[in-house]
Amino acid sequence: MVSVYDAQGVRFGMGSSVVIGPEELVTNCHVLKGGRSVSIRREKITHAASLLHADAERDLCILRAKGLTAPAVKIEPLSALKVGQKVYAIGAPRGYELTLSDGLLSSLNKDERDRVVRLQTTAPISPGSSGGGLFNAQGQLIGITYLMRTDAQNLNFAIPAQWIAEVPARSAQAQQSYRNEIVAMAAPATTAASPPRPAAGPQGRQLTGAELASHFTHLGRVDVIAPSGATLRMQVRESGSLDVTNALSRSSSPGRYRVDVQANQVCLDLANPKFSAMQACYGVTEANGRFVMRSASSPFYFSYTK
Structure with missing residues (x-):
């Protein structure tokens, strides 16, 4: 379970996570939003955690929790997924660790370029499930649960687990783009081709x-x-x-x-x-x-x- 704390050390948010490597876990970035510190609890043992990589656009963040010993999951590629296959969601809804629910992979949602951008499932999830894992029948990770529709039944969604491998590179790219945009916003426009800007006064x-x-x-x-x-x-x-x-x-x-x-x-x-x-x-x-x-x-x- 992921716990998120404010500057005074008061917990104000919680979510789930999945172990993906030695002392490394993945969760949703929105779980961490506004937090000043983070901890991971597993089997009644709590570990301090820190943010290692963030891909805010895809809502995937990787944490490091020193001292955490747990086996890493194996990830199934997107190409192997089939609509209708049995799936299992594991997370910490409302703080109840290692809660298991089951259902079907009901759809592979695609963008306008026919790329899979999220997984739709009937496996129930609840507040606190964000950042948890969606697994196939062989125990391989296929997605990270992040969203449920409360205005409909059995409409729950996960981010493709295949994207996890891309988080470090995308995080570094986002940080560089952020630095470039901050510099651009602070610098005056100097080229003749620059669009007109508003005057400084009212x-x-x-x-x-x-x-x-x-x-x-x-x-x-x-x-x-x-x-x-x-x-x-x-x-x-x-x-x-x-x-x-x-x-x-x-x-x-x-x-x-x-x-x-x-x-x-x-x-x-x-x-x-x-x-x-x-x-x-x-x-x-x-x-x-x-x-x-x-x-x-x-x-x-x-x-x-x-």
């Missing part, structure tokens, strides 16, 4: 109340220009969700937004740490068809046309 009229809510909720797909001149492609949905993609690096993040009509601000909450500079509340102004969103808590701002 400009235009401010959108407030119902007008602000209607404007942002119906924004749809729009290209926004960051202070560096970088283009960020933002997809805003009426449901309150949004996606942001860096047009140059192709890195992206899902997220949520909230329109505060009392404070006349739009607040963004993005899942990918690489977009932490955008995670803030913004006021929106308009002048001559160009809109500017300015952070209420930092110098960050960007502009767009609707």
Whole structure:
């Protein structure tokens, strides 16, 4: 079982994990979100753990727990999976360690390029199961459980276990991309081809109340220009969700937004740490068809046309 603690040492979250190597375990990154320290408990023995690698985009994080002695799982490749095969979920739902449930591999969910991106199963999982293992009948790991639909029956999902081997490389790449984007956001745009950036001072009229809510909720797909001149492609949905993609690096993040009509601000909450500079509340102004969103808590701002 994975336990997550705040700065005062108070546990505020828990999840599951799977041993993948000597003193190494894999879990979901969302299990660790907001934590200052982590521990692993196995058979009443607790080990301090530290983050070794993180692939936030795929929600896979690798932990190191010194002193942990447990056999590593064997991983079955995606190519061997068959819809309808028997599967077993093992985790620590609600803190109950090594809880076993069974079901079927009900679907292999694919993206637009026909690549398997998640496994769908009827094996029941619960809060606390995130980061646990989904196994085949031979005991090989096929997935890491991470999501259950509470608005439907028997809709549970796992991340392909085959992706675990790619976590270290993807983690290193993400860290380098993050450093590059932070430098780009801090640096002034110098090329003549750079897109126009908003002026530093206040400009235009401010959108407030119902007008602000209607404007942002119906924004749809729009290209926004960051202070560096970088283009960020933002997809805003009426449901309150949004996606942001860096047009140059192709890195992206899902997220949520909230329109505060009392404070006349739009607040963004993005899942990918690489977009932490955008995670803030913004006021929106308009002048001559160009809109500017300015952070209420930092110098960050960007502009767009609707």
